[in-house]
Amino acid sequence: MSNRIDGLSDRKKLILKAIVEAHIQGGEPVGSKYITESKQLTCSSATIRNEMAELENMGYLEQPHTSAGRIPSKQGYRFYVDTLLEEYAMTAKEIAQINQLMKIKMSELDRILDKASKVASSLTNYTGFAIKPRSRAVTVTRFETALIDSRSFILILVASDGSVKTRNILTDSAIDLHTVTGLSQALNELVAGLDAEEITLPIMMSLENRIGDSALANTVMKSIYEVLGELDGGELKVSGLDRLLQYPEFSDSSDLGELLGAFERKDEILDLVSDTESDRVNVVIGSESSVKVINNSTFVFKPIKSKGKTVGAIGVIGPLRMDYARVLATLDNLGGNISQLLNEPKHTEKGDNHDG
Amino acid sequence: MSNRIDGLSDRKKLILKAIVEAHIQGGEPVGSKYITESKQLTCSSATIRNEMAELENMGYLEQPHTSAGRIPSKQGYRFYVDTLLEEYAMTAKEIAQINQLMKIKMSELDRILDKASKVASSLTNYTGFAIKPRSRAVTVTRFETALIDSRSFILILVASDGSVKTRNILTDSAIDLHTVTGLSQALNELVAGLDAEEITLPIMMSLENRIGDSALANTVMKSIYEVLGELDGGELKVSGLDRLLQYPEFSDSSDLGELLGAFERKDEILDLVSDTESDRVNVVIGSESSVKVINNSTFVFKPIKSKGKTVGAIGVIGPLRMDYARVLATLDNLGGNISQLLNEPKHTEKGDNHDG
């Protein structure tokens, strides 16, 4: 009888779906009686009980204690997300809010992501985050300088991912426009386009020779290394942290502490996002991944692509019993819009606000 | 008998001090028996009880319920901080850690503050924050441009407080080096040094005339407004959020939520810090100030001065029963060091790392 390609009869699927959704909605364990009363199935509570017992044996459900209803296990949520989830139809209001964001045509990824994480948080009512994953491939493609006074100038570094970093440089000896112009020329010829490993001693020597000021060359190279490090190491922005507290699973205890700690350290989350390849919305339930920190929470995130490369991700974090349908739809839409924005030909529109 | 200039006998002061310190240490209400046993006073528990009753009447102590010991009231903490606190001698290790930070000679305030908030958090074991207060006085003192390609360039804005902001600008029509050089010249002559109110319509008109591209002028001015807004609105960085959770007063409940919410919104905290004038370490206990959000927590922060002006602040946030002696000493030292770093003549040292 019926569809068993993934090992569950249609009825079991229906029951599992009903339990997951009831639990997501109410937060309480779900009993057999509730399922029969919800009229999605025609059989009796005894039948449901038998099926539930089997689902528990198979690992899809758990029982907090003998006389309680069932709650979905992580495997249960996983099956739900992968197989049972129905498309969520976004409301006009939600779509409007996303379009609102899209109108702000910012060209700088950092600021787009920052804004997007706020929107994700406010649309889903979970904690939102935005991330720029690690990528060794980023280099400085161009150097510019701007003289400030006789003892300081600004070094501007344009990275291959489009981001711009600046550094105030204080010099030991007096400098003039000629010096810094020469410096930026030299950097553009010798260092631009190289990554950290490619900047070798010979290159540094020739830079020193070229500008004829070893102290300056030294200082500048230090700054460049630093910026390369920043470009490489990802960034993580979090917004709507306080929303976590409204869910009883975080209301007390150590789970919240682990999450906050993970946000502080950043690296676990960066790893988690950087390691995934799928372009679709990713759902990481509990400690499915090797990342230990997020045991009792779910990460959902969607990569942001620009010209075929993953340049960032936006997502939300919340309890296991997350409103997956809605979150998936929201992030898919939002992330897709952002990727599209990044990829669309930039100069086709009328001359309104082209920047941010 | 004895010192009553602030209305408390010496003995009452001793008792209050003992109670505050015992409570800071243990977190539990303090009873009369504990005080007598701690051997700081020679009188009996009954005497202590009488004194405690009086201290409660005077508003320095509170009783959670009849059969509990006393805990300090906000007024009690206030008196303790203002009058009873003994100098905390920082350990060699703590001083070493601060000196470590000081070695990183960064010239950019943002990055110093960011780092400093982390150090403050790790030294005190409370949540650290760093802030750049609002200040209407900041203007853009200088504009630079860097051409990227025929349709985009980077606008660099150097602010009067030394910070540097950049904006990617996408243009509708093709541009060349000549265009952007002319643009920066025009901006430097017409707009540099003005604050948002001073940029009037006539000025914008003459800019438009000067560069002869109204769409470009428009886009650029939008970016400038935006940056002026950013420079004006303060920044708030928080680190060590997870440390809050180790204190039982935040272990559950809404207080934590209010704090997290305040960190999200930022404005209450910015107001709080921006409104204070004292250069010393400030201690805001509970809702002493008009800021409602932080009812059951203490803010301690020290302003950072550069050339006589307050350019930032670093501080920590924690429960009312905070280790005030230690926090005050740490922030005073740390903040003082940073201010000194910002003010010291910058070019006197040997040619080692002058930047960051």
Next chain:
DNA sequence: AATTAGCACTTGGAACAAAAGAGTGCTAAT
């Protein structure tokens, strides 16, 4: 063979009572 009604069983939570413990306030003695 699958479903279902019925019932015994398990368990956590609520309600209540009693006891223990901590600390006070007051009185009377020093």
Next chain:
DNA sequence: ATTAGCACTCTTTTGTTCCAAGTGCTAATT
């Protein structure tokens, strides 16, 4: 002015009972 002593108050803990929820199993039914 201080202090010993004690009655009093209030929270916390512990134990008991009771109840409701929900299960698993068995026997009857389709």
